[in-house]
Amino acid sequence: MISQTQWERPLADRMRPSSLDDFVGQNHLLAPGTPLRQILQSGKVPSCVLYGPPGVGKTTLVRLMAMVTERSLLEINAVSAKVSELRDLVEEAKNLKILSGSAAIAFVDEIYHFNKSQQNALLPSVEKGDIILVGTTTENPWFEINKTLLSRLVVFQLKPLAEEDLVQILYKALKDEEKGLGALKLAVSEDVITVLAKMAGGDARQALTRLELLASSVAASGAAELTMAHVDRLIPSASIRFDPKADDHYAIISALIKSMRGSDPDAALYWLARLIEGGEDIRFICRRLMIFAAEDVGLADPQALQIAAAASYAADMTGLPEARIILSEAVIYLAASPKSNSAYLAIDNATQSIKKGNLQEVPNHLKPGGTGYIYPHDDPRHWVPQKYVTSPQRFYFPGNLGRERAFHERLKRFWRRFSREQEN
Template sequence: MKFFPAGEPAEARRETRRRIRDKGGKAVDLFSGNLEKSAPLADRMRPRTLDEFLGQGHIVGKNTLLRRAIEADKLGSCIFWGPPGCGKSTLAAIVAHTTGSDFYKLNAVTSGVKDVREVIDKAEGSLKLYGRESFLLLDECHRWSKSQSDSVLPAMESGVIKLIGSTTENPMAAMTSAIVSRCRLFEFYALGKEDIKKAVFRAAEDKERGFGNMDLTVDGDAAEHWASVSNGDVRSALNALELAVLTTKPDAKGRVHITLEIAEQSIQQRAVRMDDNEYYDMLSAFCKSLRGSDSDAALFWFARMVYAGVDPRVPVRRMIAHASEDVGLANPSVLNQCVAAMQALEFNGMPEARLNIAQAIIYLCESPKSNSVLLAVDAAAKAAREASRQDVPAYLQDANFEKAKHEKKSEAYKYAHDYPRHYVEQQYLPDEMKDRVFYRPSMQGYEQKVHEYRRFIGKEKKPGK
């Protein structure tokens, strides 16, 4: 880390700092040129100023708080969070290039408490000797343990360190509240298609960092394809451009022409984000689609999760639960279908079992719905928790138990099959709960037959409490 002479004016320090750093905020040495040349296109083309920065107009647009803070070099501790390739690390590099403060960078995956303390010691020395503040950029900050987070808290509170965290996870759920409460949160969104295309053409035309020195033509539909398939990740689109350019032979005149066909070959699979938040969001959408009888949506969310790498057993397990939770006795065979789908998955595996799973999804969605099973078991569980000791009626107790030989039953047990229609009115609940009703069949599907059966045997239930 470079140190500056005491008493050097702030503007002079900033200019000196710019001279010893490259345009991405990295320290320059004799060999930096070689590293830069071998860097991937996406890294070389990182925007260097706020004016070059693409997207995120809601936080770095003209007159926004974050932009004003960066331009005035008054940025405090903050956390940038959003999907991959949307500019979090790039904006942090812009801050490093703009600020007159010292700038340190760590990765939460590879750094430990010792690394944090070394940075804090340097930052404290710089602040005491020269009155210069320090930033700590922490990539993948959600991976920090509690001990690592605690190690930097005193330095943040005293102003020795300003933290810039970068993460794809929601910090409010993935990070310690002590860190989050001391930072401003800025949410980044996936870049739009126009921003992706602008980045592609900028890289194709840039003579310093891109392919501007080549006789290169990129068709509009090729850029459109990358913008669509990259799914908001500019890094993915630029990687595809670089692969396409480096693997396409020039024609007789030395020109490189990137067509739609070449673009399709350079990025064959759409990038699908799947962090913890989106995993649970997709699973929630799948479950709600099952309950909502929308087989098209349920099939889509199942396919989307499997495409993104989710174990197909996860959604199928949810189907088994929903078979009783949302269908239940309205169509009892749904449970059989869902269990059969899980067995098919275990026996045949994917992709063959996708047909069995799809059949079960459609059957579950298109079946009549009833949550009477869920309500009944919840009501029974609540009664069991709240009830005082409830003795089993004497005539329902185990007649083979030794004590039964010596006890006189006040009332004999009525064997249902000895009566017409194989039913006899008899109290099965404890005396204090004899009028409680837990299961109330709906008028959906098979449960209509439950009502018919009850009328047939003459069974009547009094209103429950």
């Protein structure tokens, strides 16, 4: 049984694993035979950064690193730490190395919050091996950490926990009478555990926090079983892992674009919903839809750009929650439309030609006041064979879907006539 004082600690903290064997998830890093596990079991710890979303075991892993290798662990949080505190930590780590002969682990939580000066203060000690620097971060270290410091560190990326990992963690917490909820003797169905695992979004802390809330509520009511009714009443929505300024922002918008490009409206709607529910800026979504309409639907359906632009205006004027309907209509239309990237490739082809030195003078007959220009509308065909560049070059290669097929046929007739009339 756990004491009243221990009950004050959150379940997620009480249930932290005490050995590598107890650690659930991150098998790509810690399964038997993996390099990191072998290094730790040999008594060594590399200076490194543990990069991943909240609740996936970063802090727990740092503490296990110290325990497994029997090294001193000094902790500091970069959110609130000052340079003076950082220097004190480094000095303490140096003294511990002198006393024990082994370098201490300097654990900097959320290291990306350190500014350039603070990060640079760690460089000499990491370089000399006076400390083993282990930082954790939810932000991409390749963007947020100084390149000079990062070059001295190994980056280990931790992933959101799989549903089966979370199920295992939840069952363990329910059965553990010493640190978990086992003393409550609650009956819990498999469906409840599965739903809690699904709703946690890969975050073990979130899963355990929700379980603790439910168990405490059920126990306080005198009930003996935790049911789906309790879940529906107390925890109606899932934890959505999304930060508009972090990697998920780019990953999810990428998934939306690629789903529309692949003509899968259902997948596209799912990712659109993730963006909206995650709090993404509507204008950002609208910009991406307009770009997609021109880049990926293009001339196969020129109306797509009009629809994307109209939807963007309407969504901006309407705002949420109604804007979701407008964006849904646009996304379905774009996903279901025929696709062509010919306009995108055409402007890239022209740009590359110019960058390679194809800098032509404007032909005299096209200049204001120039002579020899033939006005196409004076011809019954509203087209005449004349050069619009000195050295013609093909940049646009039409596709054969949707409206562009008709464009292609019309241009082919012009190209044939031009060649024929030039020869004559």
